[in-house]
Amino acid sequence: MQNIIVHENPKEVQSFLDAVRIAADAHRAELGFFPFSVYSEFARKGQLYVACERESNKYAGHLLFDCRHPRAKVLQMFVDKDFRCQGVAAALLVQLKISLTQSGFLSIYARVAEDLDAANKFWSRQNFYIQRIEAGGSVRNRTILVRVHELETPQLFGTSGLSQFNPLGLPSTRTTELPLYLIDLNILFDVGPRRPRHKEVAALYQAERMNFCRLAISSEARDELKRSASPGKTDPMESFIGLFPTFPITKDTSSELIKDLAKLVFPAKGEHVLSTNDLSDLSHVATAIQHHLAGLVTNDQAILQAAVAIQNRFGIRLVSSDAFSFGGGSSASAHQVDVLNSSPLESRPVQAMDHPAVHTLLSKFNLTPAEIASDWVGSALSNSKAKGIWHVGQLIGYLCWPARSPDGCVHARAAVDESHTDSGLAARTLLTSLRDELGKLGPTQVDLRLPPNQSTIRELAFGLGFSGAPSSNSLTKLSDGLQVRTPDGNLAHISLDAMESLLAPALFCLAGRPAVITPIQKSFSEPLLGHSAQSSFMPQLASSVFPDRHYVSSYRTLKHFSRGKIILFYESGRGGGRSALVAIAKVSAAFLRDGSQLTPSDYERSVLDERTLAALGMDKMKTVTLFDAIFHLPKMIPLSYLETIGCGKPTKLLSTNPITDLQFESILREAFSE
Structure with missing residues (x-):
């Protein structure tokens, strides 16, 4: 094994692609068939490892795998006959485990034919347990063992939380937020049924509908469409792209940024030989960087080739449309898709008469009768709650948690029968039920205990905001609150944005935090902000039930609204208004949208309609600002006071304008003075 080296760098792996293809094609019956383009694509994404002899650099084997956070799936594992029994396969797998653990993955899946004794012994030695059994293809009529290895990922970050990309140990909230990706024009056009990438792009839009991600376009995409439009003709795509939030490129900083990107994407081209299309492609990437988005979805090969370098330098992901597809075959369907209508599952509270079924289920997980009675079933007899998931009278999922906890932490326990086809749906139902129930208690820390080999619940809990604890069978989550010390004893330094999200609707109006004053008429301000002290017998508008609401304004105001800024709402004197600051809030997002494409949801959250929008x-383009954490000022700040501190000029209060730190502090002191 010391004579074997594993290559994982995409550039190093590229030189072995021919050897990988030849070896895989020669053993097609065991490994299955993939075209050469698959190996090339996975090598580019860093998902193909190649082992070779250290001295001769001779190909010894390869590992092909797919990643869908928080799980990975082994697609091919092969060792050349001249290098077998030398630890090559183990070396490849060890490298994969290390890489995935560092990236916060939770589990690795492998499908192994039951009749391959040597292969099953190898995977067993590597601690891959059998999760379930599936039927193989009809040609060879094999039985497939789906094996899973749970990675030793104690936290979403290393123990200290420090890395070269996170030097301050600041935790990321991205795992619990929907990532927002820009899409280019080719992705928009590829949705057409006759386009070769139709299925991939359809899966991308399906992923957005299923709340896996959000999609938006850059202003460059809109300009690009206008440049390519035929004179005198209306392109229907112009109306279609109006459905997406729009992010403009910041002209002041874009030129230098595009120059830097050009060196990574088009290293062979000089700065002055870039085509219009080249500059347009780079503008999409630059826009995603400037607005701190998750990344860009594109099928442009030049940009995708530079994806790793751009991610390392700028922190955004450049992915192709197939990154959002669920893949094919029964394995992908079983792992990723829960077919609700075909699953006659029953979710209900567990009664005393159900305890024998609970014992039968939990005994499958190597729990002793004493553990089941005291920790699982026994706790359900007193001040605890328990819920079960049944399929045709068979209990396949169980959850219990105490109704009260003296230490303020809810210690819940859950388990599902992973061999059952609908284990994923059962686990999701249990976790969602727990989340909804605990939401009624206010700030709560949740400690979720699992039996061994419960990868399904671990992965789904990760998506709901749970993180790992020192014990591999325990997960923790703050249902709503703030914890400054992690379970392993380390202090956690969380960002201001994350802290406010945990303590919403609290606001931290600290020195240096940018703030703006924006005007709003009384007819809009009272229903949108809810600050009126006078009761109304009229029905409340729908906006009052949303924690985040929409403020719609001119496209020119977008530059003033960025995530995290504080908005101070000034109710003008028009229509009997107060001529005073009445409320403050926090910007959670802002983007451009075609006014004709505003959805019913936009109108509900903004108290506007098509008639009032014209005012x-x-x-054509409007700025849509999403704001939350609305706080009504205990003492409204009149225009006369604003004039004394230099931010009360009538011309300034006609539109959105920033204020200084000193002005912001003066406003808050006055608002909270006796």
Whole structure:
């Protein structure tokens, strides 16, 4: 094994692609068939490892795998006959485990034919347990063992939380937020049924509908469409792209950024020989960087080739449309898709008469009768709650948690029968039920205990915001609150944005935090902000039930609204208004949208309609600002006071304008003075 080296760098792996293809094609019956383009694509993404002899650099084997966070799936594992029994396969797998653990993955899946004794012994030695048994293809009529290895990922980050990309140990909230990706024009056009990438792009839009991600376009995409439009003709795609949030490129900083990107994407081209299309492609990437988005979805090969370098330098992901597809075959369907209508599952509270079924289920997980009676079933007899998931009278999932906890932490326990076809749906139902029930208690820390080999619940819990604890069978989550010390004793330094999200609707108005004053008429401010002290017998508008609401304004105001900024709402004197600051809130997002494409949801959250929208001006594009954490000022700040501190000029209060730190502090002191 000391004579074997494992290559995982995409550039190093590229030189072995021919050897990988030849070896795989020669053993097609065991490994299955993939075209050469698959190996090339996976090598580019860093998902193909190649082992070779250290001295001769001779190909010894390879590992092909797919990643869908928080799980990975082994697609091919092969060792050349001249290098077998030398630890090559183990070396490849060890490298994969290390890489995935560092990236916060939870589990690795492998499908192994039951009749391959040597292969099953190898996977067993590597601690891959049998999760379930499936039927293989009809040609060879094999039985397939789906094996899973649970990675030793104690936290979403290393023990200290420090890395070269996270030097301050700041935790990321991205795992619990929907990532927002820009899409280019080719992705938009590929949705057409006759386009070769139709299925991949359809899966991308399906992923957005299933709340796996959000999609948006850059202003460059809109400009690009106008450049390519035929004179005198209306392109229907112009109306279609109006459905997406739009992010403009910041002209002041874009030129230098595009130059830097050009060196990574088009290293062979000089700065002055870039085509219009080249500059357009780079503008999409630059826009995603400037707005701190998750990344860009594109099928442009030049950009995808530079994906790793751009991610390392700028922190955004560049992915192709197939990154969002669920893949094919029964394995992918079983792992990733829960077919609700075909699953006659029953979710209900567990009664005393159900305890024998609970014992039968939990005994499958190597729990002793004493553990089951005291920790699982026994706790359900007193002040605890328990819920079960049944399929045709068979209990396949169980959850219990105490109704009260003296230490303020809810210690819940859950388990599902992973051999059952609908184990994923059962696990999701249990976790969602727990989340909804605990939401009624206010700030709560949740300690979720699992039996061994419960990868399904671990993965789904990760998506709901749970993180690992020192014990591999325990997960923790703050249902709503703030914890400054992690379970392993380390202090956690969380970002201001994450802290406010945990303590919402609290606001931290600290020195240096940018703030703006924005005007709003009384007819809009009272239903949108809810600050009126006078009761109304009229029905409340729908906006009042949303924690985050929409403020719609001219496209020119977008530059003032960025995530995290504080908005101070000034109710103008028009229509009997107060001529005073009445409320403050926090910007959670802002983007451009075609006014004709505003959805019913936009209108509900903004107290506007098509008629009142016209009052905002004739500009086609509007700025839609999402704001939350609305706080009504205990003492409204009149125009006269604003004039004394230099931010009360009538011309300034007609539109959105920033204020200084000193002005912001003065406003808050006055608002909270006796």
